[in-house]
Amino acid sequence: MADLVIDARGLSCPMPIVKAKKGIDSLQKGQKLELIATDKGSVNDVQAWAKQAGHEVLSVEEKNGEYHFRIKKG
Amino acid sequence: MAVSNIPVITTKELHEKIASGKPIFILDVRNEDEYANWKIEGKHVASINVPYFAFVEEDESIWESIPNDVKDIVVVCAKGGASEFVAEQLRKRGYNAVSLEGGMLAWSQFYQPELVAFDENLKLYQVNRLAKGCLSYVLISEGEALIVDPSRHIDVYLELVQKEGAVIRHIADTHVHADHISGGPELAKRTGATYYLPSSDVQDGTVSFEPLENHSQIRMGKVIVEVLAIPTPGHTPGSTSLLVNKKHLLSGDTIFVGGLGRPDLGGKAKEWAQMLYDTVFTTIANLSDDVYVLPAHYADVQEINERGIVGAPLGDIRRSNEIMRTQDREAFTETVAASAQSEKPPNFETIVDINRGLKEVTADEANELELGPNRCAVHHSTPNV
Numbered sequence: 001m002a003d004l005v006i007d008a009r010g011l012s013c014p015m016p017i018v019k020a021k022k023g024i025d026s027l028q029k030g031q032k033l034e035l036i037a038t039d040k041g042s043v044n045d046v047q048a049w050a051k052q053a054g055h056e057v058l059s060v061e062e063k064n065g066e067y068h069f070r071i072k073k074g
Numbered sequence: 075m076a077v078s079n080i081p082v083i084t085t086k087e088l089h090e091k092i093a094s095g096k097p098i099f100i101l102d103v104r105n106e107d108e109y110a111n112w113k114i115e116g117k118h119v120a121s122i123n124v125p126y127f128a129f130v131e132e133d134e135s136i137w138e139s140i141p142n143d144v145k146d147i148v149v150v151c152a153k154g155g156a157s158e159f160v161a162e163q164l165r166k167r168g169y170n171a172v173s174l175e176g177g178m179l180a181w182s183q184f185y186q187p188e189l190v191a192f193d194e195n196l197k198l199y200q201v202n203r204l205a206k207g208c209l210s211y212v213l214i215s216e217g218e219a220l221i222v223d224p225s226r227h228i229d230v231y232l233e234l235v236q237k238e239g240a241v242i243r244h245i246a247d248t249h250v251h252a253d254h255i256s257g258g259p260e261l262a263k264r265t266g267a268t269y270y271l272p273s274s275d276v277q278d279g280t281v282s283f284e285p286l287e288n289h290s291q292i293r294m295g296k297v298i299v300e301v302l303a304i305p306t307p308g309h310t311p312g313s314t315s316l317l318v319n320k321k322h323l324l325s326g327d328t329i330f331v332g333g334l335g336r337p338d339l340g341g342k343a344k345e346w347a348q349m350l351y352d353t354v355f356t357t358i359a360n361l362s363d364d365v366y367v368l369p370a371h372y373a374d375v376q377e378i379n380e381r382g383i384v385g386a387p388l389g390d391i392r393r394s395n396e397i398m399r400t401q402d403r404e405a406f407t408e409t410v411a412a413s414a415q416s417e418k419p420p421n422f423e424t425i426v427d428i429n430r431g432l433k434e435v436t437a438d439e440a441n442e443l444e445l446g447p448n449r450c451a452v453h454h455s456t457p458n459v
Contacts (some may be wrong), residue, residue: 017127049130053131
């Protein structure tokens, strides 16, 4: 289970990352964030962002045009 | 995104700035791999890459990567959203930053027509799709038009021809393209014009076309504008060049200002390289040095001349490209086939299928497939591409 779910559906770049960043800031190290986005570009961007910010992307799943990211705060 | 008041620059305005020769500084905020693969280039364009999420993270160290002496910055991203976000932050820091409207997606769909030649019989435009280095041609005579190697954003041609008060009678692709989706079939459907393609490139494709090899010339206008079809295999077996009034050679992907077309995209590099050899040393050898070569692509912005045109007299190309003088068949084949080692155009197999009529895609899928640079010339194998 994620500690926080951020719904960024319908939002375009850069908002999914902006919201994810705000969300993850409220978590403790090791806690998990689930991000849901519909912007296709977010698939690459979330992973590149997480890498740079020191978080870990645990999984990326596509369900009916929605992307579900599970991210562990680093 | 919230409505912002960040100033934007359109693709047209950006092109005008680049063409004016003034120095331009671009901050590209896409991912590193996207930037490495494909970016806006120009003779006086400097660019750096800082992904936008570094700005989201408010990482102070990013400001060190932006030169102090730069004031005017064009911020570029994939679709124009993240670049607004970053431009806003730059403006807060005192930079005069603007965002490229529509991002690289819009840039990939920007076309610039330049008049190459005109006399009482003929007006010849080169239409440059700058982001992809794709060149197409519009020939107009006596109110009739021939379009060669059109890209899929066909409004560009419809508008230009309408402005000239002409109608499109003929459309030709010099070969089945691997790097971009042809606008030929759609343009033919819209205008009723004849669409010519070399049959041997179509193979089992279902696209509706008139075999180009059945026509030794295409006439248009009251005045006869001779368009002589010269089969120039090599890049593809069916590749054909069009010689306009014995003066202008629309060379497709066979001869470029900076080299030859790569022969490996069909998976038979050596075989096709041999064909290219015969093309260069027999068919093309008969053409005079004065013939002006107008290719379907270019590899480097340096190939755009001071008139904004990509083209050169055949004599200049012969002089400046060693491969054109490599008369030794073995050495020629080796060199040309070696281009098979270099990176291939993105999604080229799918694009070829679409151009043969074997596959249909939506406009969004087409955008996706065409993103990225063109890689059809042999000298694209240089490591700095």
